[in-house]
Structures are given as structure tokens and as C-alpha cells.
Amino acid sequence: xxxxxxATCQSGDKGDMVNVVVFPNDDETWELLRERLTVDVVxxxxxxxxxxxxxxxxxxxxxxxxxxxxxxxxxxVSISLRTDPHGKSYRSLMGELDITPLLEGVGKxxxxxxxx
Amino acid sequence: xxxxxxSGSIGEGDRIGPGVALAESGLVRYMGxxxxxxxxxxxxxxxxxxxxxTGQDERMGEFVERYLGFLGSGGKxxxxxxxxxxxxxxxxxxxxxxxxxLSGTPVGVVRGDDVIDAVLEHDVYLPERxxxxxxxxxxxxxxxxxxxxxxxVHLLDEGARLVIGGRIADASVFVGPICHELGWAxxxxxxxxxxxxxxxxxxxxxxxxxxxxxxxxxxxxxxxxTRQPGTGPVPVDSVKRAVAHEVHDPATYLTPDVVADFTDVxxxxxxxxxxxxxxxxxxxKPESYKVLVALDLGWKLVAExxxxxxxCVDRARATxxxxxxxxxxxxSDIDEMRFDIHGVNALFGAQHGGGTPxxxxxxxxxRCPSREAVDAVTFEANQMWLSGGGGLxxxxxxxxxxTPALLPRTHVPLETEVVVA
Numbered sequence: 001x002x003x004x005x006x007a008t009c010q011s012g013d014k015g016d017m018v019n020v021v022v023f024p025n026d027d028e029t030w031e032l033l034r035e036r037l038t039v040d041v042v043x044x045x046x047x048x049x050x051x052x053x054x055x056x057x058x059x060x061x062x063x064x065x066x067x068x069x070x071x072x073x074x075x076x077v078s079i080s081l082r083t084d085p086h087g088k089s090y091r092s093l094m095g096e097l098d099i100t101p102l103l104e105g106v107g108k109x110x111x112x113x114x115x116x
Numbered sequence: 117x118x119x120x121x122x123s124g125s126i127g128e129g130d131r132i133g134p135g136v137a138l139a140e141s142g143l144v145r146y147m148g149x150x151x152x153x154x155x156x157x158x159x160x161x162x163x164x165x166x167x168x169x170t171g172q173d174e175r176m177g178e179f180v181e182r183y184l185g186f187l188g189s190g191g192k193x194x195x196x197x198x199x200x201x202x203x204x205x206x207x208x209x210x211x212x213x214x215x216x217x218l219s220g221t222p223v224g225v226v227r228g229d230d231v232i233d234a235v236l237e238h239d240v241y242l243p244e245r246x247x248x249x250x251x252x253x254x255x256x257x258x259x260x261x262x263x264x265x266x267x268x269v270h271l272l273d274e275g276a277r278l279v280i281g282g283r284i285a286d287a288s289v290f291v292g293p294i295c296h297e298l299g300w301a302x303x304x305x306x307x308x309x310x311x312x313x314x315x316x317x318x319x320x321x322x323x324x325x326x327x328x329x330x331x332x333x334x335x336x337x338x339x340x341x342t343r344q345p346g347t348g349p350v351p352v353d354s355v356k357r358a359v360a361h362e363v364h365d366p367a368t369y370l371t372p373d374v375v376a377d378f379t380d381v382x383x384x385x386x387x388x389x390x391x392x393x394x395x396x397x398x399x400x401k402p403e404s405y406k407v408l409v410a411l412d413l414g415w416k417l418v419a420e421x422x423x424x425x426x427x428c429v430d431r432a433r434a435t436x437x438x439x440x441x442x443x444x445x446x447x448s449d450i451d452e453m454r455f456d457i458h459g460v461n462a463l464f465g466a467q468h469g470g471g472t473p474x475x476x477x478x479x480x481x482x483r484c485p486s487r488e489a490v491d492a493v494t495f496e497a498n499q500m501w502l503s504g505g506g507g508l509x510x511x512x513x514x515x516x517x518x519t520p521a522l523l524p525r526t527h528v529p530l531e532t533e534v535v536v537a
Binding site: 008010013014015016017019021023045046047048049054057058059060061062066068074075079081082083087089092093095096102 | 154244356357359360361362363364366367369378379380381382383396413416418452453454456458462463464465466467468479481482483515516517518519520522
């Protein structure tokens with residue numbers, strides 16, 4: 001299962017930095033992604049595209065995760081030689097993230113909670 | 117008590133018509149206009165260097181002409197139409213106002229956001245470049261501070277009906293009118309944060325459709341984003357996303373007016389065409405202005421050619437190898453070079469792909485320090501024909517880079533004046 005099936009993503013740029021925001025479609029997905037969509041998962045997904053730090057922030061009220069990635073646009077909009085210097089397309093790449101591994105044990109965990 | 121303000125533009129080259137329709141609906145007393153993108157000012161400055169009567173938003177006169185009905189009925193407009201030359205924008209506006217019989221209209225101008233001298237005098241650090249400004253002196257094209265709502269409020273208090281500045285921060289073109297209208301003090305941080313949330317939502321495109329632009333209704337109860345009746349629903353699920361637009365840490369969103377905290381902002385569907393936002397908080401504004409320094413980094417060539425059918429990806433890769441060989445003699449004149457294959461890896465590199473496209477487009481992008489060097493490389497790019505592909509294009513443009521810096525407020529004296537048209 002891909003992230004875009006359970007969440008909406010958007011991206012924006014500032015200089016050589018890009019932020020990709022993930023808005024889960026419902027409360028349950030929000031709790032799951034909040035716990036499991038970590039910086040490490042996202043860093044691995046973007047791989048060579050992001051040369052700098054990846055940080056994660058929470059919009060608690062809106063229930064959204066914000067991933068801020070440094071050195072991700074080939075030097076920034078104005079000097080980048082990239083086809084998409086704004087990183088507008090990064091939201092689509094985030095949407096392609098395979099969340100099947102993140103869902104592992106979800107059913108079981110719920111069963112455990114039920115038994116608590 | 118509430119303030120209603122419409123969005124007339126949220127970037128360079130935005131369409132004018134939808135904002136005019138909103139302004140003429142009678143629902144707003146103010147219209148805010150953000151007309152600048154990160155690189156707009158550097159390009160405007162390049163125009164000003166060629167001709168000192170230019171460097172403003174070239175559509176200033178057109179904006180005034182299209183909004184004559186709104187201005188004539190007491191509406192007020194605030195925008196960063198000045199770009200690299202606010203006085204040139206004022207001259208255009210005055211000409212347009214007089215031509216339309218609106219002589220006597222007070223036009224406010226903000227000067228002082230051009231900080232190229234201060235950046236060099238105080239030799240500010242450029243973190244992304246890893247050096248200070250003087251080390252880049254020969255390359256610096258322009259430097260502008262992101263200025264805030266304070267001068268706007270002052271000019272509106274003085275009676276200005278049209279306020280024109282240069283690098284007024286995107287949200288501040290809305291924050292100024294809101295605080296002026298509601299009488300909110302500019303050190304009432306929670307309130308300034310609410311006004312900033314409204315400006316941030318509007319400049320982030322919240323509630324826009326192709327044909328209708330949004331407005332914000334702001335009060336102590338929060339911010340409502342809506343549009344004029346008959347322009348369709350304003351759904352919370354899409355509108356709320358604008359809160360996160362270009363924000364990094366939501367707890368410390370830095371603007372010239374306030375350090376806003378959007379962490380606990382909540383969005384609710386107040387009506388089918390109204391979304392209410394509450395929960396913004398504020399802390400004292402930063403001591404320094406953010407500055408964007410524009411650097412002349414030479415010239416950039418983009419050359420592309422299309423290949424299709426069986427083995428097109430392999431042929432594109434082979435052509436890349438050929439071009440790399442042809443460009444070897446120019447290595448010392450090339451600052452940066454990259455190849456992409458549209459349809460395969462142009463957007464996501466090796467991180468996402470697969471499948472066999474019917475056709476691909478090989479793209480070669482090269483940055484050179486001088487016009488002579490880029491011309492030589494552009495000539496060589498003609499050899500991409502050897503790929504057997506078609507549709508070769510070659511585009512050369514100046515490579516103007518922008519890089520951020522910080523400048524203490526005390527080094528950025530701003531000046532305002534009301535000019536009577």
C-alpha cells in the first residue's frame with residue numbers, strides 16, 4: 001500500500017530546503033503515521049535526492065507531519081540545474097512511499113489493546 | 117469587530133481578474149497583493165541597473181486601472197508592487213490614477229528594504245555559501261530585507277489608499293491592513309499571530325479556485341477563509357493544508373512581524389463556504405530581518421532532445437556518454453553539469469521508477485561562469501543530434517542565485533512617504 005492511498009501530501013521550498021507535509025485522511029491513520037512514519041523511513045525513501053538533514057515536525061491541531069529536508073534542491077530554485085528546482089514533485093514521491101512495512105502488526109497490536 | 121481582506125495576487129504574474137471580481141463584490145475593504153517570488157527581485161534589480169526608471173512590477177499601472185472601481189469607492193490596496201524600485205511603481209500608479217480622474221489619491225510608499233550597502237558594510241555571514249558578503253562582493257547583484265507590517269499600518273493611519281513597497285514579506289501585505297483596521301497593537305503578539313495566520317493562508321493560496329480568489333475575515337475569534345457567494349464550496353480538508361505552506365517548525369514560524377506558533381491551529385468547517393481557523397499564538401518578533409542576497413553565478417544552458425521506441429532509454433544514456441566526452445575539453449569552464457532522462461529519472465533520480473516509456477527526453481543542464489563559455493558549450497550541444505533523436509532545443513539564461521542572511525533591525529532604517537496623485 002502506498003502513502004497516497006491514506007494521506008494527502010504537499011511540498012514547498014525555501015532556498016535549497018524543501019518541506020513535504022503529510023496529511024493523513026483520518027484519526028486512525030494519523031496515530032499510526034505519527035508513530036511509524038519516522039525521519040529514518042523518509043530519509044531512506046528520498047535517498048540520494050536529499051544530501052542534508054531531515055527533520056520532522058508535528059502540526060498537532062491539524063494532524064499533519066512536516067518533513068523538512070536540507071540540501072534537497074540542487075542549490076535552490078534560482079541556481080539549481082534540476083528539472084523541478086522547486087521540488088514541487090516531491091509530494092508525489094512522498095505519496096509513492098510503500099507503507100506496507102509500517103502496517104506490520106497493526107491488527108495484532110489492536111488485538112492486544114483490546115485485551116488490555 | 118472584524119476585518120475583511122481579499123487576496124489579489126499570490127505571486128509573480130498572477131491573474132488579475134479574479135481579484136477584481138472579489139474587490140467589486142463589496143465584501144472587502146482591503147486587497148493584499150504579493151507579487152514577488154524568491155528570484156523576482158534579483159531579476160527586477162537587473163532591469164533597474166539597465167534603466168533606473170524600471171525595476172518595479174511592470175503591471176503596476178494595469179493593477180491600478182483594473183481596480184479603479186474599488187479604489188474609487190474607498191477600497192484600499194497594499195502590495196509589494198515596488199519590487200526593486202518602489203518609487204518607479206509609485207510613478208506608474210500616480211500616472212494611472214491621474215489618467216483615470218482619481219487625482220488626489222494618497223499613495224503610500226515604503227523605502228529602505230534595499231540593503232545591499234548594509235550587507236557589505238557589516239559583512240554579514242552567508243551560511244549557505246560558507247563565507248561573508250565581502251568575499252562574494254563581485255557577484256552580489258542585490259540584497260533585500262523581508263520587511264513587515266509596521267510601515268504599512270503607519271501609512272494606512274496616514275490615510276494612504278494604495279500602499280506600495282519592495283520586499284514586503286508575503287503575509288505582511290495582509291497583516292498591515294488587518295492590524296490597522298482592527299486597531300491591533302503590533303506588539304500584541306497573539307493578535308499579530310492571528311493576523312499573520314490570515315496572511316499566511318491567503319498568500320499560501322487557501323481557498324483559491326481557478327476563477328475566484330479568497331478573502332479572510334479576521335477577529336478575536338480567529339480567521340475565516342471564504343469567497344464571494346456563488347463561487348462554490350470552501351472545503352476544510354483542502355483549505356487547511358495552506359497552514360503548512362512553506363512552514364518548517366510550526367512552533368516558530370519566523371516573520372518580520374511575529375514569531376508565530378501554528379502547532380495547535382485547528383480548522384473547522386463553519387459553513388459550506390467558510391473555514392474557521394483558531395489556535396494561533398505569537399511571541400515577540402525576531403531581532404533581525406531575513407535578507408535575500410542575489411548572486412550572479414554566470415550562465416545556464418538547458419539542452420534537450422527526444423528519443424523514442426525500442427531501446428530509447430539505452431540510446432539516451434549512450435548520448436549522455438557522448439556529450440560528456442564532447443564537453444571534456446571545456447571542463448575548466450563548467451561549474452556544474454547534470455543529465456536527466458525525462459520519463460525515467462528527471463524528477464526522482466534512482467529513488468522511484470520502472471517500466472518502459474514509449475519515448476524519453478534527454479536533458480543536459482550546464483552552468484558556466486561566463487557568456488563565452490556557455491556559448492561554446494551551447495554550440496557543442498548541437499551534437500545531441502547524433503543520438504538519432506528529434507526536437508533539439510537549447511535555452512540559455514543568466515544564473516542568478518539567491519542566498520539568505522540575517523541583518524539586525526537597527527541596520528535597516530525604513531522610510532515612508534505619502535505621495536498625492
